[in-house]
Amino acid sequence: MGLGCGEPADETQEIVGNLVQAGFPSNDIMVVEGKVFVGRDAEVSLDASRELLAAGATTEEQYRTNNVVSPSLTKICVNGSAFTGVFSTALDLAIQNYAEMGLTFTMARTPSTGCGFTINGIIDPNMNGGVAGFPANGNPFGQITIGGQLSQYGVDVIEHVITHELGHTIGFRHSDYYNRAISCGSGGNEGDAGVGAIHIPGTPTTASVGASIMNSCFRAVETGEFTDSDRTALTAMYRPTVSAPALVSALASNRCLDVKDGNAAQGTVTQLWECNGTAAQQWSLTAQGELRSSLAPNLCLDVAGGNPAQGTAVQIYGCNGTAAQRWTVVGGSLRSALAPNLCLDVFNASTALGTKIQVWECNGTNAQNWYTR
Template sequence: MFKKAAVLVASCGAMLSGCGTDLENENQEIVSNLVEAGFPASDIMEADGLVYVGRDAHVTLEASREMLQAGQETQEQYRTTNLVSSSKTKICINPTSAFNSYSRLSQGLDLAIQNYNQRGLSFTMARGPTTGCSANIAARTMSGTGGSAGFPSGGNPYSAINIGTGLQSYSVDVNEHVITHELGHAIGFRHSDYYNRSISCGGSATNEGSAGVGAIHISGTPTTATVGGSIMNSCFRSTETGEFTSSDITALNALY
């Protein structure tokens, strides 16, 4: 995810190549699968040995393979081919001690969990440590003012969200927004403006991937993205409220 204020800042750090033959071979297959699934090579990047699409969505090898097994559909909101299984009824979000040391990140996490629990979905979220979890997501820190996550795989949500410590200087609402956004990726949501990031980020038009496998339109939601129209927009503003929009709620209800 990016922020959109006076200056746009990328969420992911400097790109580093992976180390070791096994990792290199695995990442090469992930990239190949993503290209076959319709993502342009220019939007696929490797950072710290991990492969990302859309600047903040980590893709595992298993998830990239699953993307090739589904059909195609075009057109906002968008989801990945991979979703969380209905057997996952309690998703626990487990912040690290470093995460908890940032007061606004910590408050933002509580509010993001509340966002999902207010919707009466097929799962609830709970802040860990706690018991009875059918799935777990770690909440970790990273540098910068954005965040990163990944897509579901094997019926499980992505295993971690990473939130920039620079968000401590933003409002609690902005922290709520970014964390809700990254949890959205973890349960299967693509960016609402994936086809033209300039809608929320400004600058030149950038398409994260063709409207095919891995970018499935959710019935009942708009077919065009607008600034402030979704918590899943690629970039965020310093004025975000942290709340779901009506189209976000429609999308959540449609999937879960």
């Protein structure tokens, strides 16, 4: 792919200016035939560049853009009429990857009924890879371009590339955007200033070869399937919102386990508060023993620092599968997996608003008994 010649149009200049102001390194921004790309394969529209600029900065790394698909969009379709043979098969498999995830949207190939938005698929015979762009205005990017030279690989690799490019259209950055050499063997940082590169709690903050379908470069041995971290990221971003019960303290019928100030930031402590039915007081117990908060996708009830000492505060943190986030219901108590006799406890058995929630040696008192409502 060669760089375009001449001066870019005014719209292109604005997109480039927005990206530079947002923190993307100028040497990672390419203008090709009047279109603007970052990370080599992610096209940025004018609307998307404005959304990135308006969203504000973050210093966290990895995975998603500030622009995401609106929860009101329930069906995304892909027009693959240009895809034939092995490319057609690979497109069906890529769409299936998303359709099987149980997300806020389903994905299907046209012709299909009920399409809320359609992504157009194009084959470029001169390309060995793919190109897509980021969401804007609550919709996915409207086009993926897949290289015809991928025919030298098997269907799994083509499925991988299509799945990867569809990932960009719904808001995923490269998982190794901060160091393309991880998957490409060479290359630098696509933009660690952070705007549009938000880490999703529960996913790795570092990348490794083969660990994500969203790595910058693909291998000849790709399976075309999501990895565990890909699935975690997808469910965190696009898991359907469901109502979950509150955990009511046996100390008083109007006192609930609550995330302080309804703040979804990792490390926010929990407290006892008047029951109010908000997401800050809704918890879902998973089959793995996690208590997931309804405040934000992929946030779990967590013993701070994984410290089993009595009196350690209990907080919310990105779900990570550790013993600090696993709980077992025994009668009315919630026992931590950190130690054999450690329970979720209300400090000093106080019913005062704002009382600290901690772990303490299990003692069977009402300070350690909870029920759902």
